Amino acid sequence: MNENDRSITGFTMLAHGIFHTYELSIPIFIVVWLDAFDVSAFVLGIVVSIGYGLIGVGAIPSGVLSDAYGSRRLIVASVIGMAGGFFLLALAPNVVVLAAAVIVWGAAASVYHPAGLSLISRGANQRGTVFAYHGVGGNVGTAFGPLLTALLLLVLDWRAVVALLTVPAIGVVALGSLIEFDEDAAVSTTDGGTAPTTLESVVSDSKLLFSTGFLLTFLTIMIYGIYYRGLLTFLPDMIGDLPQFGAYAALGQAVEPAQYIYTGILTIGIVGQYAGGRVTDHVRTEYAFFGTLLALGILAFVFIPSSGWGLAPFLLVCVGLGFFLYATAPIYQVAIAEYAAADVHGLSYGYAYLGMFGFGAGGAALAGSLLTYASETALLATLGVLAFVGAGIVLSLLTVVSDSG
Structure with missing residues (x-):
């Protein structure tokens, strides 16, 4: 560099x-x-x-x-x-x-x-x-x-x-x-400038962008965002409610093991993000996207039961969650580029973050509601179903690509 x-x-x-x-x-x-x-x-x-x-x-x-x-x-x-x-x-x-x-x-x-x-x-x-x-x-x-x-x-x-x-x-x-x-070092010598962005141009580009392939990708990202936020927002509290991970006193302070398990899950995400980015160099993006969503669905359903299987199986499930949760991110970023025309890539990432963080933020409200009026098991089952729905949309995306090809 x-x-x-x-x-x-x-x-x-x-x-x-x-x-x-x-x-x-x-x-x-x-x-x-x-x-x-x-x-x-x-x-x-x-x-x-x-x-x-x-x-x-x-x-x-x-x-x-x-x-x-x-x-x-x-x-x-x-x-x-x-x-x-x-x-x-x-x-x-x-x-x-x-x-x-x-x-x-x-x-x-x-x-x-x-x-x-x-x-x-x-x-x-x-x-x-x-x-x-x-x-x-x-x-x-x-x-x-x-x-x-x-x-x-x-x-x-x-x-x-x-x-x-x-x-x-x-x-x-x-x-x-x-x-x-x-x-502007990478564009100043080759580009003649950018036309002013207007509401009309944004609307026009958006219509161009939302072809069938990008629309299905956007919907899947939105579902992934709900899963991501719904899982992580109350995850330390959910782990802390498990009997074996309750708070205990040490050095005159209350120690919360759940907080360290949570940070461990996020740390594993570093490996997941790197692996997700690399796998798209060797595997078709849709297959990788489908695989991570399928894994996230399975892990959501076994999260609570695994806490009764012993410490090692539970921690293994936590490792899997951290890995696949963050491996999905670079995969969907590649998918966006593949299903958006080159001249609207910037706008496409704007919509992607709208789906991931905007609509995805509803996952926190969903989690809070289910934890208040139902249970942790109900929340994780709901998130698991959402992940499976996302995986199904990716399969339909493969069908669309095959038909258009």
Whole structure:
């Protein structure tokens, strides 16, 4: 990589890591908030769904803004906004202010992915390599952000931990102001400029984009997003409710084994994401997509029963969940590129994030409702059925491709 690529890589890796640190530390705090604010899982599920949903709802306008105003300033603004939302969380006296803080965080977080991916696509000459490192940065935040949160909760009040999580954002903002790079290095010498984006052009491109193949891919991504959010939002709480993983006292503090199992699942996701990306180089994308969704369906159904089979089988199921949950992400990203025309790839990823994070955020509300009014078994069975439905849509996608070929 040249110097410009390295600068963009470092900048986006840090910002991407912070995004996922915040995103996946929230489920750790949910366990605490249930008691601190004396609310049900249903209420917190709704609150979290709104914040997560904004990430998807804001994806398309964020992409338009990055084209109009550049990516650097949007990424810096996104990081500042995410940190501000978390700082407001630390001050929240009740669930209403908590909801407002989550909304601030979600609105700011919605800006990152369109701006970050746009920066890489326009500014990096070795785009594939930079995208790979960008993913690694996100996975590090995914795994170690929640782990750091769990460790800090051993010795500090949850409000202090939330406040401390704003500190890394200050470092990223400072670096973002100091690192020099050309945002348009990969296109400035070959492109004659971009036509202004209008509502009419977005509507026209959207009609072009939603062919049968992309529509089925979008529906599958939306189902995967519901599964992803529905599983992860209350996963530490569900594991903690299992008899063998209840809290115990150590060094004068309450230790939650469930939090460490949860962070272990996310850590396994690093391997899953790498494997998912590599498998598409050797296996047809639809087959890989079908396989991961089928595995996720099976794992959802055996998750609760496996806790009675012994510690080793249960942990093996957890490893499988972490692996296949994150292996699916790079597979669907490849599928998007294959089913979208080249001139609307940017818009296609905007819609993908709308499905993944926007519609997918409903998984948190679904989980909260089923945990409040039914049971963990009902939730996991519902998620398992959704995964099987997604796998069925992928099979129908194969049929469509065969017929069109």
